[in-house]
Amino acid sequence: AQSVAQPEDQVNVAEGNPLTVKCTYSVSGNPYLFWYVQYPNRGLQFLLKYITGDNLVKGSYGFEAEFNKSQTSFHLKKPSALVSDSALYFCAVILSSSNTGKLIFGQGTTLQVKP
Amino acid sequence: NAGVTQTPKFRILKIGQSMTLQCTQDMNHNYMYWYRQDPGMGLKLIYYSVGAGITDKGEVPNGYNVSRSTTEDFPLRLELAAPSQTSVYFCASSYGGHHSNQPQHFGDGTRLSIL
Numbered sequence: 001a002q003s004v005a006q007p008e009d010q011v012n013v014a015e016g017n018p019l020t021v022k023c024t025y026s027v028s029g030n031p032y033l034f035w036y037v038q039y040p041n042r043g044l045q046f047l048l049k050y051i052t053g054d055n056l057v058k059g060s061y062g063f064e065a066e067f068n069k070s071q072t073s074f075h076l077k078k079p080s081a082l083v084s085d086s087a088l089y090f091c092a093v094i095l096s097s098s099n100t101g102k103l104i105f106g107q108g109t110t111l112q113v114k115p
Numbered sequence: 116n117a118g119v120t121q122t123p124k125f126r127i128l129k130i131g132q133s134m135t136l137q138c139t140q141d142m143n144h145n146y147m148y149w150y151r152q153d154p155g156m157g158l159k160l161i162y163y164s165v166g167a168g169i170t171d172k173g174e175v176p177n178g179y180n181v182s183r184s185t186t187e188d189f190p191l192r193l194e195l196a197a198p199s200q201t202s203v204y205f206c207a208s209s210y211g212g213h214h215s216n217q218p219q220h221f222g223d224g225t226r227l228s229i230l
Binding site for chain 1: 158
């Protein structure tokens with residue numbers, strides 16, 4: 001079965017420290033990879049995506065993600081965390097064979113940044 | 116652009132009642148989706164549509180119906196509300212077609228409680 005895993009339910013980091021939110025996937029083919037963020041009582045907001053090309057992609061709010069094909073991972077990173085980054089983060093993929101744009105989501109990781 | 120608009124934002128239903136969750140987008144997107152989000156469970160796809168007049172089932176379609184008579188609107192109907200349908204419902208849209216790897220845009224959700 002096609003799946004996306006976010007192994008950590010919660011990540012805690014101090015403000016100013018680097019953060020990493022992990023994502024691995026198990027799908028056929030070469031998927032398109034996405035990160036979304038969800039703030040309380042809001043819908044998901046697109047952060048960044050990897051389609052092809054450079055393995056390091058940059059997105060909104062200073063976030064970046066590194067695609068690693070051999071490890072089938074797409075970890076989200078930020079060099080210096082802000083308290084305002086505290087939110088729920090979702091990793092998701094679209095299968096390259098898809099003609100429906102359907103996303104396969106991970107379970108989500110809550111990021112808590114403490115002052 | 117308003118993006119994806121969902122109404123109502125909150126609703127309480129009694130068991131057995133019916134209701135329609137409204138979703139409209141003004142981005143001329145071809146693809147539209149309905150998800151439900153339960154705590155700790157990520158997002159599950161209920162139904163999706165790749166264009167006006169075309170709908171298809173997602174992972175958890177039982178107890179729901181949809182229609183897509185226009186590009187802009189994608190209402191979700193609950194016919195006989197059950198406590199298991201208490202959830203937060205999100206509508207999303209994306210360009211689709213040759214751009215099926217494009218990110219989905221989400222509304223802010225409808226919080227539905229069934230008592």
